[in-house]
Amino acid sequence: MNRRNPEYDFKWCPGCGDFGVRRALEQATEKYLIETEMPVEANVVVAGIGCSGNMVHLLEGPQPYGFHGVHGRTLPVAMGIKMSRPDLNVVIAAGDGDFLGIGFEHVGPQAARNLNVTAVVMDNGVYGLTKGQSSPTTDLGVITSSTPYGKAEVAINPLSIYLTMGVSYLASAMSTKIKDMTSLILNAMMHPGFSVVHVQSPCTEFNDTYELLKGNRKKGIEPVAWSVPDGHDPEDIEAAFRIATSDGIPMGLLYKDASRPTFDRQIAGLTEKAGAKSAAELMESYAI
Numbered sequence: 001m002n003r004r005n006p007e008y009d010f011k012w013c014p015g016c017g018d019f020g021v022r023r024a025l026e027q028a029t030e031k032y033l034i035e036t037e038m039p040v041e042a043n044v045v046v047a048g049i050g051c052s053g054n055m056v057h058l059l060e061g062p063q064p065y066g067f068h069g070v071h072g073r074t075l076p077v078a079m080g081i082k083m084s085r086p087d088l089n090v091v092i093a094a095g096d097g098d099f100l101g102i103g104f105e106h107v108g109p110q111a112a113r114n115l116n117v118t119a120v121v122m123d124n125g126v127y128g129l130t131k132g133q134s135s136p137t138t139d140l141g142v143i144t145s146s147t148p149y150g151k152a153e154v155a156i157n158p159l160s161i162y163l164t165m166g167v168s169y170l171a172s173a174m175s176t177k178i179k180d181m182t183s184l185i186l187n188a189m190m191h192p193g194f195s196v197v198h199v200q201s202p203c204t205e206f207n208d209t210y211e212l213l214k215g216n217r218k219k220g221i222e223p224v225a226w227s228v229p230d231g232h233d234p235e236d237i238e239a240a241f242r243i244a245t246s247d248g249i250p251m252g253l254l255y256k257d258a259s260r261p262t263f264d265r266q267i268a269g270l271t272e273k274a275g276a277k278s279a280a281e282l283m284e285s286y287a288i
């Protein structure tokens with residue numbers, strides 16, 4: 001519940017990083033509407049299941065359409081929407097478990113297709129909604145409700161995986177840095193192709209990583225998060241890989257390739273080539 005939307009209870013815990021992501025997504029959407037002169041109804045938020053899934057309920061009054069699908073299937077739903085209505089701005093809001101656990105198999109194919117959608121992945125390194133089981137981004141040794149003696153696997157590196165799979169716009173952000181996140185999300189929306197903004201969005205209840213990410217000088221804790229250097233060329237994929245595989249978590253724009261054709265364009269070209277078939281021709285094509 002908040003001042004702008006007293007009807008809806010967001011069901012996020014105090015201090016949850018997702019509040020910051022919501023603010024950035026709201027602001028990026030508002031700016032996108034101004035820049036593109038599109039109506040708010042031309043925007044769709046597709047959410048997965050999890051605390052992050054609450055993102056479908058964004059603004060009070062006129063707001064993007066929201067599609068709250070099933071766990072791990074934001075990408076197939078987003079693909080369905082984008083292929084039937086390529087004119088819409090489709091934004092995915094998913095958790096680390098949703099996008100990189102149960103839904104992981106969809107990332108590679110959509111990156112290869114360069115599906116023209118934006119995925120905002122809210123990474124809290126845990127399955128927050130179901131009360132704290134480990135996720136693919138939980139660090140080795142962390143005690144969670146599903147790993148009571150410590151997690152046995154190392155955390156995956158989502159940034160290098162996205163690059164390997166061919167995501168054509170990749171940014172990394174922190175939920176407390178709303179201004180940076182807003183511009184990274186806005187640029188992702190404007191990008192022609194599959195864009196991912198991977199956000200560190202800590203869970204105060206089950207995996208509070210604020211101090212780890214931001215550091216604490218008094219306690220001698222160095223921050224894990226660091227900024228992508230100003231001189232980084234986001235079109236240089238090797239440099240992007242070097243950044244993605246460095247120690248800690250880089251923040252900023254890692255990679256951007258706006259030259260690849262998008263999937264909707266590609267399919268429109270093929271449809272034109274194939275031409276329309278009559279019902280009789282279609283029936284004939286099924287005959288053995």
Ligand SMILES: Cc1ncc(C[n+]2csc(CCOP(=O)(O)OP(=O)(O)O)c2C)c(N)n1
Nearest residue numbers: 049050051052071095096097098127128129
């Ligand atoms: C098919 C299916 N399996 C399991 C669940 C239970 N479930 C709901 S949310 C969730 C994990 C969510 O984790 P994440 O995507 O990281 O989101 P968070 O809550 O941390 O934002 C699970 C396992 C489900 N709803 N559907």
Ligand SMILES: [Mg+2]
Nearest residue numbers: 095096124126
């Ligand atoms: Mg999570």
